[in-house]
Amino acid sequence: MKKVFLLGTGPGDRDLLTLKAVETIKSADIIFAPFNKGKNMALDTCKEWVEGKKFVALDFPMGKVTDEHYEKNAKLIEDSLSEGEIGVFLTIGDPTFYSTAINILDFFSDNVKYEIVSGIPSFVAAAGSSKLPLAFTGEEFLVVDRVPDQVNENVGTMAILKTFKMTEEDLDKIERLGFEYTYIQRASFEEEKVLKDKLEILGEKDYISLILARRKK
Amino acid sequence: MKKVFLLGTGPGDRDLLTLKAVETIKSADIIFAPFNKGKNMALDTCKEWVEGKKFVALDFPMGKVTDEHYEKNAKLIEDSLSEGEIGVFLTIGDPTFYSTAINILDFFSDNVKYEIVSGIPSFVAAAGSSKLPLAFTGEEFLVVDRVPDQVNENVGTMAILKTFKMTEEDLDKIERLGFEYTYIQRASFEEEKVLKDKLEILGEKDYISLILARRKK
Numbered sequence: 001m002k003k004v005f006l007l008g009t010g011p012g013d014r015d016l017l018t019l020k021a022v023e024t025i026k027s028a029d030i031i032f033a034p035f036n037k038g039k040n041m042a043l044d045t046c047k048e049w050v051e052g053k054k055f056v057a058l059d060f061p062m063g064k065v066t067d068e069h070y071e072k073n074a075k076l077i078e079d080s081l082s083e084g085e086i087g088v089f090l091t092i093g094d095p096t097f098y099s100t101a102i103n104i105l106d107f108f109s110d111n112v113k114y115e116i117v118s119g120i121p122s123f124v125a126a127a128g129s130s131k132l133p134l135a136f137t138g139e140e141f142l143v144v145d146r147v148p149d150q151v152n153e154n155v156g157t158m159a160i161l162k163t164f165k166m167t168e169e170d171l172d173k174i175e176r177l178g179f180e181y182t183y184i185q186r187a188s189f190e191e192e193k194v195l196k197d198k199l200e201i202l203g204e205k206d207y208i209s210l211i212l213a214r215r216k217k
Numbered sequence: 218m219k220k221v222f223l224l225g226t227g228p229g230d231r232d233l234l235t236l237k238a239v240e241t242i243k244s245a246d247i248i249f250a251p252f253n254k255g256k257n258m259a260l261d262t263c264k265e266w267v268e269g270k271k272f273v274a275l276d277f278p279m280g281k282v283t284d285e286h287y288e289k290n291a292k293l294i295e296d297s298l299s300e301g302e303i304g305v306f307l308t309i310g311d312p313t314f315y316s317t318a319i320n321i322l323d324f325f326s327d328n329v330k331y332e333i334v335s336g337i338p339s340f341v342a343a344a345g346s347s348k349l350p351l352a353f354t355g356e357e358f359l360v361v362d363r364v365p366d367q368v369n370e371n372v373g374t375m376a377i378l379k380t381f382k383m384t385e386e387d388l389d390k391i392e393r394l395g396f397e398y399t400y401i402q403r404a405s406f407e408e409e410k411v412l413k414d415k416l417e418i419l420g421e422k423d424y425i426s427l428i429l430a431r432r433k434k
Binding site for chain 1: 225234311312313320333336337344348349350353354362363365
């Protein structure tokens with residue numbers, strides 16, 4: 001058997017790693033992560049425990065990822081690990097939200113046993129650092145990766161991820177849906193930025209950003 | 218100034234505490250938590266760092282909590298702390314989701330500075346341990362504290378919290394909405410239980426449980 005942990009490194013602050021994440025990384029024989037243009041935030045977050053370990057870069061394109069990519073990378077992970085070894089696939093935030101990692105599971109053979117190590121999702125960290133509650137009693141909370149066309153009336157707050165694609169039409173749509181938006185860039189980092197002004201938001205282009213939208217009273 | 222941290226202790230496994238949570242608890246002069254019938258899961262989760270520290274129990278009823286309760290407990294926290302001291306209010310999961318802690322903020326005076334320390338929400342831990350993805354690209358993810366009457370068609374998964382109140386009508390309603398349910402009790406604990414059978418689910422009465430419902434294909 002080979003063992004693979006899909007591990008969420010959280011929003012980026014190393015202090016928001018869980019104790020389990022740190023212990024799991026320490027136990028790893030090989031660390032895996034996508035490594036685009038030599039950069040990987042998940043890897044940066046836990047670099048002090050990764051240093052000195054064997055690292056294998058996974059090749060995922062920035063745009064559309066196909067089954068072929070998942071299959072190829074699943075095979076790479078499996079072939080890299082010897083029998084009895086432990087691999088850790090690092091992923092930002094939590095692996096169960098819009099992650100590359102979760103799609104790879106179907107492509108492992110029966111000789112791979114996997115586990116998920118939860119991480120703090122970006123929207124949870126953003127809510128905490130900007131002190132915006134996500135759900136009061138009786139309210140619904142929605143997570144989306146694009147601005148929806150309609151939202152149920154019980155939704156009090158929605159988190160809109162992948163906001164590096166955000167346009168003026170998107171922001172206007174959020175307002176038409178009856179919500180006020182707050183843009184949060186690099187939540188949990190020292191350089192965290194919180195913006196509410198439309199033009200300022202549209203001037204930003206950072207992959208590590210999201211919008212928390214709260215229903216207007 | 219007095220400082221209060223609203224701190225999420227996560228789903229219950231001490232290994233799912235963040236490094237920041239542990240350091241913040243260590244730095245506390247006083248630990249605060251609701252203490253119903255002598256029990257508090259948040260306190261149990263971090264007992265090894267709480268032991269020996271001054272503890273002040275907050276009095277919240279199990280049923281409906283009013284502004285009066287929040288005001289009284291906010292005052293108790295504030296009066297317990299001396300100038301310059303640090304208080305930590307422990308809350309299970311993450312403080313921004315359906316927590317008692319978040320409602321108390323409005324009742325602090327200007328002499329209290331507060332911060333939120335994020336925790337792993339229960340539904341994130343449940344998704345991880347039961348290997349149920351919460352959101353694939355293009356899907357919406359919904360969190361509710363009761364079964365909704367309708368759900369937008371883009372919602373792929375919903376987490377239904379506070380399921381100790383779940384009835385047969387609730388479970389039937391989830392099915393009518395087009396979802397399959399998985400009941401997860403005590404996610405992250407050794408005694409974690411994952412159930413899909415209706416009668417088995419209805420036979421359980423545990424506050425620390427939730428349902429992850431996935432849209433049927």
